[in-house]
Amino acid sequence: MIDVSTTPATNKTGPASRRRTYRPNAQYIPVLATLSLLIVMYTFGAVSYENFTHPSVLLNLFTNNAFLLVVAVGMTFVILTGGIDLSVGAVIAMTSTVAATLLQAGWPAGVVIPVVLLVGGVLGLGMGAVIHFFKVEPFIATLAGMFLARGIALLINQNSIPITNEFWTSIAETRIVFEPGVYISGMALVALAVVAVAAVVLAWSRFGRNVYAIGGNADSALLMGLPVGRTRIGVYTLSGFCAALGGLIYSITTTSGYAGHGTGTELDAIAAVVIGGVLLTGGSGYVLGTVLGVLVLGMINTIVNFASLNSWWARMAIGVLLFAFIVLQRLVTRKAK
Amino acid sequence: MTLQKILKSRLMWPVAMLVVLLLCALIFSDGFFDIRIQDGHLFGTPVNILRASAPLVLVAIGMTLVISTGGIDLSVGSVMAVSGAMACLIIGDLSNQNSVGGVAVAVVAAIALSLVLGLWNGFLVAVLGIQPIIATLILMVAGRGLAQLITSGQIINVQSSPYKVIGAGYVLGLPVSVLIAAVVLAITVLLTRRTALGLLLESVGGSPVASRLAGIQARRFTVMVYIASAACAGIAGLIYSSNVSSADGNNAGNLIELDAILAVVIGGTALTGGRFSLAGTTLGALLIATLDTTAQSVGIPPEATLVFKAVVVVVLCLAQSATFRAMLFRRSTPRPAARAEVPA
Amino acid sequence: MxxxxxxxxxxxxxxxxxxxxxxxxxxxxxxxxxxxxxxxxxxxxxxxxxxxxxxxxxxxxxxxxxxxxxxxxxxxxxxxxxxxxxxxxxxxxxxxxxxxxxxxxxxxxxxxxxxxxxxxxxxxxxxxxxxxxxxxxxxxxxxxxxxxxxxxxxxxxxxxxxxxxxxxxxxxxxxxxxxxxxxxxxxxxxxxxxxxxxxxxxxxxxxxxxxxxxxxxxxxxxxxxxxxxxxxxxxxxxxxxxxLATLEQLESRPRESAEQIERGEPILRAEQLGRDGAIAPFDLTIHAGEVVGLAGLLGSGRTELARLLFGADKADSGKLELDGKPVSMRSPRAAMAHGIAFSSENRRTEGVIGELTVRENIILALQAARGWTRPIAKRRQDQLVGKYIKALQIRPDNPEIPVRNLSGGNQQKVLLARWLITEPKLLIIDEPTRGIDVGAKAEIQRLVAELSSGGMAVLFVSAELEEVLRLSHKIEVLRDRRLVEELDNTGDVDADRIMRTIASGATS
CATH class of the missing domain: 3.40.50.300 (P-loop containing nucleotide triphosphate hydrolases)
Structure with a gap:
């Protein structure tokens, strides 16, 4: 007879409980760092520039970056599974062009919106299917998606197409005005709604948890009987959908469709996600972090504007921040091991 | 060599596609293959394709080395911009822009700066242990800012005939840019295949940990390939900026990292690292350049080549995907016994 | 019923x-x-x-x-x-x-x-x-x-x-x-x-x-x-x-007297060598032609000790002498230069490189030691590789197939071949027989015995006490990341004796 009740239990809880204390903190470190950075930047702006503390500055961060926020949320899901989606910028171009073209052809807005979202979702679905079924690297598959989407946009029309549809122009003007000059646009509210839904899905749905599981260890997830294929394809579909929604928002705020829209958006989205503390290898991070990441990018641009600096300073600053946060990620994961 | 062997060869797909493309060009575009000698220089569409492909071939060679170690270098486009900006900045400040010595200094300075950028990438990847795609993303984002910082946000135009030679000159009737690419290719092939460098790189790509335990200085090789990649990109940046006689921080090498990665993948080098083929990469780069040029000469709007590229990427990935191949070959050709892994 | x-x-x-x-x-x-x-x-x-x-x-x-x-x-x-x-x-x-x-x-x-x-x-x-x-x-x-x-x-x-x-x-x-x-x-x-x-x-x-x-x-x-x-x-x-001919044959192998080996100069001497959190400072001496077995449970510090000697991890205390001269083991490369070879317990992730061929895997360490500028001539490669494929009975015997297509036992042999062609003075092998079939296991055990009779020192790490007992002249027992006892493998040492030490941690 082997007595098992005593020794092993003492063996194992010892080291475990010792480590328990700092561990939960480690998961929040990146998000907290981003938050403090945001506060520091805001304080810097407030001290250095007149009018920086005006409430419109903060609200405009959301209004101006609504499309990026939506795209970055989709990207968050993809990166949480350990993948990447390079096609989002091109999907913005494609969807804005398609929307503008259809509206010009006299289609009603109520039809155009679902069609455009469907197009984005289907492209994502296709990329996800190629990634999953043929084990093609996400990097390459979404690169193909990027070429395809941008190419289709250019084939449809190489010029900027103005949108005159009433619905479009009217929602572009929709805003909640707090006081004169201080408002939040309807599109920003749409973006925030997307954020809220995404946060709930990630924390409280099986799909969301499966996303984390796949990012942690896809092989294990498969052996644990999780629907890895469905989840992975779902994530890219979601990202395609978000990018299409981002494209719609872009076309609404600019009231135009153009194949040149969204150039480099994939980089901004990835940067926002990384600065927001989502681990690039997958499995760890929060939508809230991504929101903070987008706000940091927006804040950089705002400060560069206030300082009337050239826009390349913003690129440099984003590069430096990326570096800092990536090193931080490195340190945190190293400690966890 | 049996038909099956040929079908399965890594180079089969790019070669076949190149042939099909050239055939299309031959049929749809008159005088596509007309090569004539004018002023002692070669002219004609094929020569144009080669000239157009030189920067891409260069960048793709560096990219192949990086990818063979399991890495990736997204910053090549930015490095091109920085290198061109550096050279034009120095040349623009010369009292005599036609001084060969001054241009030489500019070229050396530009390449030296590229090497430093490569060292930075290598440092991030090999010493700090950051994922390559992310580490080089930093320079990709910041590099263009750096290029514009060098040129103070302006496009610097230069009027320097020695500098012009790099991108648009001819030697012995052949375009200098093509010769540069060919020389770099030859040197790289010699360095990797005539020494043990190729094997050691493939080993690092196959398993960095195992390589270190086998006594390979994996870090040193990793830093080396990023430096090599940046050097190639730097030279490509010189060719580009020399060709347009200016430094343009925004457009130089824009999206070339994607074309270069595409060329490497077309050439049969897996993105996961390990085995690499410089011949395949060169073919891939030529294929992409041909695609761009042919589309123009056939009258397809150049934008459509993006759709083409998308199709090519998908087809290639499927062709190289083991799963897809297994589906195709399942009935007709059982794989040789030695290749089948027998799970215990 | x-x-x-x-x-x-x-x-x-x-x-x-x-x-x-x-x-x-x-x-x-x-x-x-x-x-x-x-x-x-x-x-x-x-x-x-x-x-x-x-x-x-x-x-x-x-x-x-x-x-x-x-x-x-x-x-x-x-x-x-x-x-x-x-x-x-x-x-x-x-x-x-x-x-x-x-x-x-x-x-x-x-x-x-x-x-x-x-x-x-x-x-x-x-x-x-x-x-x-x-x-x-x-x-x-x-x-x-x-x-x-x-x-x-x-x-x-x-x-x-x-x-x-x-x-x-x-x-x-x-x-x-x-x-x-x-x-x-x-x-x-x-x-x-x-x-x-x-x-x-x-x-x-x-x-x-x-x-x-x-x-x-x-x-x-x-x-x-x-x-x-x-x-x-x-x-x-x-x-x-x-x-079980091979196994039984090994069983009756006459053990060289440990005394005879001890008389020679030690090739390696570690003095209070240690690394925080991995292995407490330990003393260890290894002579030419000696098989030293490391016994202990998983996590007892067996692998950590071996990795320190090879420079895979850096020691943060103590001294290491090779052939009487003090050395610092900064990297595997440095260890190789001193004639030490190390085959990891994680065959697939830290050992063979699956994509490369059997030939390339075998010459890898030797090539790494020579540096990339001095490639080994193809003829010399074929000769070396052919010799070891034959000597270790690596199956299939085609040197040009990717090593991932080989069974675990054969991959292990490829790994051994990689180190044997570097002609090391000290071969450290960590769990070479884990997860491989009985036949290959016996062959590897026999090989270890042969190498030591040929004058090579072997540090043999294994979870199986029987195996350690069968092969070693001297057994180092580890427990809780500490070397607790050194036993000369004489007739009265058996698995029971080692297990008692592992269990109690006392040096009897």
Whole structure:
């Protein structure tokens, strides 16, 4: 007879409980760092520039970056599974062009919106299917998606197409005005709604948890009987959908469709996600972090504007921040091991 | 060599596609293959394709080395911009822009700066242990800012005939840019295949940990390939900026990292690292350049080549995907016994 | 006493991989409330059978009946839903998620589609308590040891209301007390009517818990036996299908007297060498021609000690002398320059490079030592590689095929060949015989013996005490990351003696 009740239990809880204390903190470190950075930047702006503390500055961060926020949320899901989606910028171009073209052809807005979202979702679905079924690297598959989407946009029309549809122009003007000059646009509210839904899905749905599981260890997830294929394809579909929604928002705020829209958006989205503390290898991070990441990018641009600096300073600053946060990620994961 | 062997060869797909493309060009575009000698220089569409492909071939060679170690270098486009900006900045400040010595200094300075950028990438990847795609993303984002910082946000135009030679000159009737690419290719092939460098790189790509335990200085090789990649990109940046006689921080090498990665993948080098083929990469780069040029000469709007590229990427990935191949070959050709892994 | 109807019945299972018949008409059955061992050498088809059973692979022939009904699973999820749960050798959980989540992911309790986290944590804690585990269920799994992770995997499997529980080499990373705990859990589950399929390389463990044994060889069924009616020797014979000549031969190898070796100059002397958190400072002396065995449980610091000597990890205290001269071991490369070779226990991740050919893998270390600018001539390569393929009987003997296509035992031989061509003075081999079949194991043991008679010093790390005892002149016993005792392997040292030291930690 082997007595098992005593020794092993003492063996194992010892080291475990010792480590328990700092561990939960480690998961929040990146998000907290981003938050403090945001506060520091805001304080810097407030001290250095007149009018920086005006409430419109903060609200405009959301209004101006609504499309990026939506795209970055989709990207968050993809990166949480350990993948990447390079096609989002091109999907913005494609969807804005398609929307503008259809509206010009006299289609009603109520039809155009679902069609455009469907197009984005289907492209994502296709990329996800190629990634999953043929084990093609996400990097390459979404690169193909990027070429395809941008190419289709250019084939449809190489010029900027103005949108005159009433619905479009009217929602572009929709805003909640707090006081004169201080408002939040309807599109920003749409973006925030997307954020809220995404946060709930990630924390409280099986799909969301499966996303984390796949990012942690896809092989294990498969052996644990999780629907890895469905989840992975779902994530890219979601990202395609978000990018299409981002494209719609872009076309609404600019009231135009153009194949040149969204150039480099994939980089901004990835940067926002990384600065927001989502681990690039997958499995760890929060939508809230991504929101903070987008706000940091927006804040950089705002400060560069206030300082009337050239826009390349913003690129440099984003590069430096990326570096800092990536090193931080490195340190945190190293400690966890 | 049996038909099956040929079908399965890594180079089969790019070669076949190149042939099909050239055939299309031959049929749809008159005088596509007309090569004539004018002023002692070669002219004609094929020569144009080669000239157009030189920067891409260069960048793709560096990219192949990086990818063979399991890495990736997204910053090549930015490095091109920085290198061109550096050279034009120095040349623009010369009292005599036609001084060969001054241009030489500019070229050396530009390449030296590229090497430093490569060292930075290598440092991030090999010493700090950051994922390559992310580490080089930093320079990709910041590099263009750096290029514009060098040129103070302006496009610097230069009027320097020695500098012009790099991108648009001819030697012995052949375009200098093509010769540069060919020389770099030859040197790289010699360095990797005539020494043990190729094997050691493939080993690092196959398993960095195992390589270190086998006594390979994996870090040193990793830093080396990023430096090599940046050097190639730097030279490509010189060719580009020399060709347009200016430094343009925004457009130089824009999206070339994607074309270069595409060329490497077309050439049969897996993105996961390990085995690499410089011949395949060169073919891939030529294929992409041909695609761009042919589309123009056939009258397809150049934008459509993006759709083409998308199709090519998908087809290639499927062709190289083991799963897809297994589906195709399942009935007709059982794989040789030695290749089948027998799970215990 | 009649047998109850089988819960699982597989008949005539056929599975063909391109060019290889992995399973050839195999029958297999599991009765409720039994622990059934599936035995066979590497390549016998054990894993394939398990993967077929759990729906990871499809089958090319035969049928599977679960509780009398025909079933065909298209994936692990379907198998799980039908009541077949699997715990694999490498813990297959998601270490980034919490303990509770790992137990419940995919079937979290939900209300209105929303996951009930508190309910989930409560149920996890209850479940773990039944397995005598007291863990913080909301802590990420990666804060716990591998052994605990394995138990969590079993908790997950058990909670899926499994009719059939498959344990695929669950013990290979556990120490003795953990194995005992696992066995207690297995017996408890068996008594509650679960059919358990158990795979292990350790014969003793099989005889300790299994009720019946099914033996496979080369993808074919050899037979099904009651454990009590099948002597160990008989089992081994059925598994390898040949006489144990090599093993027995080794058994009678005359041991060189340790004294004779001790008279020579030591080639390596470590003095209070140590590394914080890995291994406490230790003294160790190794002479030419000596086989030094490292004995100890997993996690006792065996591997850590070996890695320090090779410079794979840097020591942060103590001195190291080679041939009487002090050296600092900064990197594997430095160690190689001093004639030290190290073959890692993680053959696939730290040993061979799967994509490269057998030839390239074999010359790799020598080439690395020479530097990239001085390639080894192709003719010289062929000569060296050919020699070692022959000497070590590497199969298949084609040097130009990727090494990943070789079996585990042959990969191990490739790894040994890689180091032997560097002609080291000291060869450190960490668990060279783990997870490889009995025949290859015997060959590797014989090789070690030969090398030491040829004057090479060997530091031999193994979890199997019998093996250490058989080969070593001197045995270093480790416990809790500390070298606790050095034993001259004379006639009166046996496994029992070593185990007492491991258990007590006292230097008698």
């Amino acid at each position: 009649g047998e109850p109807p089988a819960v699982l019945e597989m008949t005539g299972i056929q599975k063909i991989f391109p060019g290889v018949v992995a399973l050839d008409g195999v029958d297999f059955r599991l009765l409720p409330g039994e622990i059934h061992a599936l035995m066979g050498e590497n390549g016998a088809g054990k894993s394939t059978l398990i993967k077929v059973l759990t729906g990871v692979y499809g089958i090319d022939g035969g049928d599977i009946k679960l509780s009398g009904r025909d079933v065909l699973f298209t994936g692990p999820l379907q198998a799980q839903e039908a009541g077949i749960s699997t715990v694999y050798q490498e813990v297959n959980l998601c270490a980034n998620l919490s303990v509770a989540e790992n137990i419940f992911i995919g079937r979290q309790p939900r209300r209105f589609g929303r996951i009930q986290w508190s309910e989930m944590r409560k149920r996890s804690a209850g479940l773990l308590a039944r397995l005598d585990l007291d863990l913080d269920v909301s802590a990420p799994l990666n804060t716990y040891s591998l052994a605990v992770q394995q138990m969590v995997a079993i908790a997950r499997a058990v909670d899926i209301e499994a009719k059939v529980l498959i344990l695929d080499e669950p013990t290979s990373s556990l120490d003795a007390s953990e194995v005992a705990q696992l066995f207690a859990i297995m017996r408890r589950l068996r008594d509650s009517g679960v059919a358990i399929l158990f795979v292990s390389h350790f014969l003793d463990q099989i005889y300790e818990v299994a009720d019946r044994i099914t033996v496979l060889r080369n993808g074919a069924l050899i037979g099904e036996y009651r454990t009590a009616e099948l002597p160990q020797v008989e089992l081994v014979r059925k598994m390898i299908g040949k006489e």
